[in-house]
Amino acid sequence: MRYKITLSYDGTGFCGWQSQPNGGSVQDAVEQAVFKLFGERSRVVGSGRTDAGVHALGQVAHFDCGKELPLKNVTGGLNAYLPSAVRVLSADAVSTDFDARKSAKRKTYMYLMFAGSPLPVLNDRVLFLPETPNMRELDEQAKKLIGTHDFATFMAAGGGAKTSVRTVYDARFERDGSFIEFYITANGFLYNMVRIIVAQLLKAERGGADIAELIEKRDRNCAKELAPACGLYLHDVVYGGENE
Amino acid sequence: MRYKITLSYDGTGFCGWQSQPNGGSVQDAVEQAVFKLFGERSRVVGSGRTDAGVHALGQVAHFDCGKELPLKNVTGGLNAYLPSAVRVLSADAVSTDFDARKSAKRKTYMYLMFAGSPLPVLNDRVLFLPETPNMRELDEQAKKLIGTHDFATFMAAGGGAKTSVRTVYDARFERDGSFIEFYITANGFLYNMVRIIVAQLLKAERGGADIAELIEKRDRNCAKELAPACGLYLHDVVYGGENE
Numbered sequence: 090m091r092y093k094i095t096l097s098y099d100g101t102g103f104c105g106w107q108s109q110p111n112g113g114s115v116q117d118a119v120e121q122a123v124f125k126l127f128g129e130r131s132r133v134v135g136s137g138r139t140d141a142g143v144h145a146l147g148q149v150a151h152f153d154c155g156k157e158l159p160l161k162n163v164t165g166g167l168n169a170y171l172p173s174a175v176r177v178l179s180a181d182a183v184s185t186d187f188d189a190r191k192s193a194k195r196k197t198y199m200y201l202m203f204a205g206s207p208l209p210v211l212n213d214r215v216l217f218l219p220e221t222p223n224m225r226e227l228d229e230q231a232k233k234l235i236g237t238h239d240f241a242t243f244m245a246a247g248g249g250a251k252t253s254v255r256t257v258y259d260a261r262f263e264r265d266g267s268f269i270e271f272y273i274t275a276n277g278f279l280y281n282m283v284r285i286i287v288a289q290l291l292k293a294e295r296g297g298a299d300i301a302e303l304i305e306k307r308d309r310n311c312a313k314e315l316a317p318a319c320g321l322y323l324h325d326v327v328y329g330g331e332n333e
Numbered sequence: 334m335r336y337k338i339t340l341s342y343d344g345t346g347f348c349g350w351q352s353q354p355n356g357g358s359v360q361d362a363v364e365q366a367v368f369k370l371f372g373e374r375s376r377v378v379g380s381g382r383t384d385a386g387v388h389a390l391g392q393v394a395h396f397d398c399g400k401e402l403p404l405k406n407v408t409g410g411l412n413a414y415l416p417s418a419v420r421v422l423s424a425d426a427v428s429t430d431f432d433a434r435k436s437a438k439r440k441t442y443m444y445l446m447f448a449g450s451p452l453p454v455l456n457d458r459v460l461f462l463p464e465t466p467n468m469r470e471l472d473e474q475a476k477k478l479i480g481t482h483d484f485a486t487f488m489a490a491g492g493g494a495k496t497s498v499r500t501v502y503d504a505r506f507e508r509d510g511s512f513i514e515f516y517i518t519a520n521g522f523l524y525n526m527v528r529i530i531v532a533q534l535l536k537a538e539r540g541g542a543d544i545a546e547l548i549e550k551r552d553r554n555c556a557k558e559l560a561p562a563c564g565l566y567l568h569d570v571v572y573g574g575e576n577e
Contacts, residue, residue, distance in 0.1 A: 208341050209341055
């Protein structure tokens, strides 16, 4: 029996998604909850890793269990065993063809900023910007990301990707009062790609960079800055056949 | 030299505003920072208490110090000594006629709710509602609070107020996507008044209460529920002559 679950988490207190020998990851917490609910040890496979401090609004994962439970009980049962920083939003029964990582067709990340005085209730949840940026300039720069490009400039070492070519379907800024949101949708993301992109977009807004030129360089040395993890949210993952 | 400071804090880790023998309050944290910056022990007087877990976007306080520092250094210096959960947003030099508590003319509280699946990044910051409430019904009920009334129904024991008559200048609901905001402005608030009101407004929305009738009763036994502290924000405090 294969289950697909959609998860939201506050990444602040975790060492990231990926299981670690001493625990402390979101994956460890979910695997522990699966064990407590089903009485079976099962690997929980996520759509991809998120780094320490990165949040998720709609991470997707799958796991296999011999026992069959009503889906409502899977959601409620896992939430009963999970810390409040991780919530299962929904559970589905899927065929074993479904793989949360390999079947993912596109993912959207959101990067959340707040322009103005730092408000403590937003600590670890946004990047604080001292003033409201020029939204038109930001959005124009973001649009240059759209398309199939070699994003080597925006890839940190250690990700182990075979190719740095990715297709960005959409990249845009939205403003809601003092909140500035950057959304980027692609068929996949390189290691630290969104955080490197955000750092360059903010630099470009101040006239210190141009996204098209940076893509052309294919060299991380041209884009060394990394926006902090706390502003980054895995927004959603889309699989074949759905929402298309 | 009297300083007026405007503060924002995440109330989650504090036992409230009010100084406690063993520390752990916001007031204790601010007094500690004042001592470190000015080298003097000084009482920091807030516009009013906030309970454990209640947040502030614009709490106001005053304190006296013999030493005179540039206002920019007061803000920056206090922030350097304060934990990140408390931020000084601004500092002013005021006359000794100004008293953060006694001179306050009106205060606004916000109660923040989120309709939908609990998102962990909002834990301790909102009241989660299972579904979107009827905004028109909520707002109609809220409007019944406006005016000068005896709010005894909405007063918890232990506040020590001389009278339970207060003037509510405005009370309204706003919706921003999944966020539901309740704003209430008055010349003063009774102990737990906003949290008791919010619990009754949500009950009224489901047809189980009426605010006008509850005011009429003048009896807390008719309104025993208390909305959780984590949704409550002291929004701002207005003093004579300002913003009027």
